Amino acid sequence: MALVTLRQVLDEAGKGGYGVGGFNVNNMEQIQAIMEAARATKSPVIIQASRGARKYTNDKFLYHLMLAAEELYPEIPIVLHQDHGNSAETCISAIDLGFTSAMMDGSLLEDGKTPSDFEFNLKVTKEVVDYAHARGASVEGELGCIGGIEDGHGSGQSRLTDPDQAVEFVKRTGVDALAVAIGTSHGAYKFTRKPDEAILAMNLIIEIHKRLPETHLVMHGSSSVPQELQDIINANGGKIKQTWGVPIEEIQLGIKNGVRKINVDTDSRLAVTGAIRKHFAEHPEHFDPREYLGPAREAMQKVMEQRMNDFGQAGHAGDYQPISLSEMVKRYL
Numbered sequence: 001m002a003l004v005t006l007r008q009v010l011d012e013a014g015k016g017g018y019g020v021g022g023f024n025v026n027n028m029e030q031i032q033a034i035m036e037a038a039r040a041t042k043s044p045v046i047i048q049a050s051r052g053a054r055k056y057t058n059d060k061f062l063y064h065l066m067l068a069a070e071e072l073y074p075e076i077p078i079v080l081h082q083d084h085g086n087s088a089e090t091c092i093s094a095i096d097l098g099f100t101s102a103m104m105d106g107s108l109l110e111d112g113k114t115p116s117d118f119e120f121n122l123k124v125t126k127e128v129v130d131y132a133h134a135r136g137a138s139v140e141g142e143l144g145c146i147g148g149i150e151d152g153h154g155s156g157q158s159r160l161t162d163p164d165q166a167v168e169f170v171k172r173t174g175v176d177a178l179a180v181a182i183g184t185s186h187g188a189y190k191f192t193r194k195p196d197e198a199i200l201a202m203n204l205i206i207e208i209h210k211r212l213p214e215t216h217l218v219m220h221g222s223s224s225v226p227q228e229l230q231d232i233i234n235a236n237g238g239k240i241k242q243t244w245g246v247p248i249e250e251i252q253l254g255i256k257n258g259v260r261k262i263n264v265d266t267d268s269r270l271a272v273t274g275a276i277r278k279h280f281a282e283h284p285e286h287f288d289p290r291e292y293l294g295p296a297r298e299a300m301q302k303v304m305e306q307r308m309n310d311f312g313q314a315g316h317a318g319d320y321q322p323i324s325l326s327e328m329v330k331r332y333l
């Protein structure tokens with residue numbers, strides 16, 4: 001199995017009526033955790049790297065770790081995706097490096113902080129779509145502003161997606177997938193209480209899906225921030241303030257209404273940190289990184305397997321043969 005495009009994986013998810021997690025990585029152990037979870041649950045996977053992750057790992061290390069994943073897990077379709085590209089240049093560099101998909105987040109200016117206007121977003125996203133599709137790669141766009149700040153990216157404010165604009169945006173840019181802002185935010189501190197309709201606008205997903213039934217929708221900031229992971233961290237010296245994430249049942253409602261990609265990063269981070277804290281609390285004499293990174297990797301694998309089952313991607317790894325980038329180029333023409 002080769003690296004595959006986001007477009008193919010989401011088209012298949014659309015046919016099968018399931019969602020696929022977009023899981024962020026920064027290092028080898030996280031990639032291994034996702035791949036082991038994919039093998040255990042027979043899931044296609046989307047592995048994504050933010051600009052911060054590319055800087056932290058260095059592009060070459062990241063890309064070659066992904067090639068190792070491809071070689072070691074030949075039965076798993078893998079999408080390698082740029083998360084929140086801040087400029088056409090960032091997205092183009094990802095595609096040139098071998099990523100099969102890029103997100104152009106034109107909802108913000110190139111500084112990754114200042115909200116942009118609609119025309120700016122259209123123009124920069126279309127530029128990336130033209131470049132990517134000519135090479136067979138896929139593009140995710142974003143309309144509206146997702147709250148919170150992650151890896152220094154984000155305005156800190158939330159602006160819900162306008163369904164009329166969504167229709168125009170998809171038509172004029174030709175994006176393969178659209179991230180919509182429905183009140184979620186990046187990071188661990190999403191909600192100060194269990195979210196209800198007043199703070200999580202699932203009706204907006206339903207409305208946008210009605211108008212754009214062929215467009216794959218993407219939910220960002222969709223970690224569920226499980227209480228038990230917060231508890232493990234806090235029971236072992238951590239100080240995570242009480243917080244609520246996006247309930248699995250709300251994500252599943254989204255999947256019934258056109259959501260095909262669900263971004264999850266915080267849950268992995270919490271699992272890794274909890275396992276390391278617990279290990280150090282129980283074994284203060286340990287100093288071999290394998291002794292605590294091993295359990296951290298296992299804890300992340302466990303949460304990844306849960307999400308793969310929750311989203312419905314489990315069992316679908318063997319459903320299809322990869323479509324090559326050159327074949328994708330022809331299809332876009």
Ligand SMILES: [Zn+2]
Binds near residue numbers: 186
């Ligand atoms: Zn995001």
